[in-house]
Amino acid sequence: MPSTARPLRKLGFLTIGLFDAAAPGRGHESTLEIIELGERLGFDSAWVRHRHLQYGISSPVAVLAAASQRTRRIQLGTAVIPLGWENPLRLAEDLATVDLLSGGRLNPGVSVGPPMHFEQVKEALYPDTADAEDFSYERVRRLLDFVRGKPATDFSGVEGFEVFSDVVQPHSPGLGRRLWYGGASLGSARWAGEHGMNFLTSSVVKAEDPDGPLDFAEIQLGHIRAFRAQHPDGDTARVSQGLVVIPTDSANPEQRAKYEAYAAERLPRTASPQGPARLLFAPDLVGTSDELAERLHAHAAFREIDEVAFALPFTFEHEDYIQILTDMATKLGPALGWRPAD
Structure with missing residues (x-):
């Protein structure tokens, strides 16, 4: 196992795409402009979060379809689509469509589990089937099968003037190799590895x-190694790390003060596991x-990977994101051994 940091091979960023309820179009346009900027700066990937019944991107596939027509090179990802809100068959159709429109640049990240606040939304989301819905890894497996071209029905052929396929159409052959699982547990890491x-x-x-150590980096390192131990590609299996990282090289004094206050406000949650799930958060990195x-x-886990998708803070202004991304691409990336894409 590596004992020193690998040179960073792929640099990406992640945005939640917040918007003002009074002017949601401007927020979505800001997200698209940030993705375009990322491509100009040489970033390898841009990722969008997924939020339902909030003032953030609720339809990342639609946003990335738009981004695919305004960019030519940068990889476009979701981190992550919670499958509890989705029908795997319909999602497979959407993902394949956007992948083809992008020229094979889509990197869908997904996760499982009941939708957030399920008791409050189940009547709207699954009025007749809430108690029967399966929110386990089986939901991911169904998506994988559909994306990878396994039959979705036992019927195909010609009926009248219409032609029917037994697999999801359109089919994008390379998409099955670009599916990501967003996991925070040891079991999720192993499952993702086992399923390629x-x-x-x-x-x-x-x-x-x-009774174990409360060291974020060591726990994350354990997940990475468990994933690769189960993956057919072993130590070369792809892992992307998504810490909140805020470079301040070209920030003005007001921006630096804002960034430091943001990190300080969120720091207490990193001291101990939070809630029944015992979630442990990494400190935001500012400097x-x-x-x-x-x-x-x-950072023990960072030394194990060569891809990142640094998360942009939720509540900053468009100009702040320009400064942060510019410093990432021109200062931080090269300091980590990364070279921008042509």
């Missing part, structure tokens, strides 16, 4: 062992690129 997915690990993990590179090189 890529693995997204973020700034939250589950501290599942009540110059040299300072951030030093801290990342000391």
Whole structure:
């Protein structure tokens, strides 16, 4: 196993795409402009979060369809689509369609589990089947099968003037290799590896062992190694890390103060596991690129990967994101051994 940090091979970023309820179009346009900027700066990937009944992107596939027509090179990902809100067959159709429109650049990340606030939304979401819905890994397996071209029906052929397929159409052959699982537990890491997915690990993990160490980086490292131990590609299986990282090289004093206050407000939740699920959060990293590179090189899990999708803070202004992304691409990335795409 690597004992020192690998040179960073792929640099990406993640945005929640917040918007004002009074002017949602402007917020979505801002997200698209940020993705376009990412491509110009040489980022390898841009990822969008998924939020329902909130003021963030509720339809990442639609947003990325738009982004696919305004970019030509950058990879486009979701981190993540919670499958409890989705029909796997219909989602497979949408994902394949956008992948083809993008020229094979879509990287769908998914997760499972009941929808957030399920008791409050189940009557709207599943009025007749809420008690029968399966929110386990089986929902991911169904999506994988449909995307990878396994039959969805036992009927195909010609009926009258119409031609029917037994597999999801359109079919995008390479998409099955670009599916990611967003996991925070050891079981999720192993499951993703066993099923040949890529693995997204973020700034939250589950501290599942009540008697174990409460070291975020060590827990995350354990997940990465467990995933690769089960994956057919072994140590070369793809893992992307998604910490909140905020470089301040070109920030003005007001921006630096805002960023530091943001991180300080969120710091208490990193001291101990939160809630019944024992969620453990990583501290947000704020500083110059040299300072951030030093801290990342000391991070046990970061040393194990060569891809990142650094998460942009939720509540900043468009101009802040421009500064942060520019510093990431021109200062932090090179300090981590990364080179921008042509």
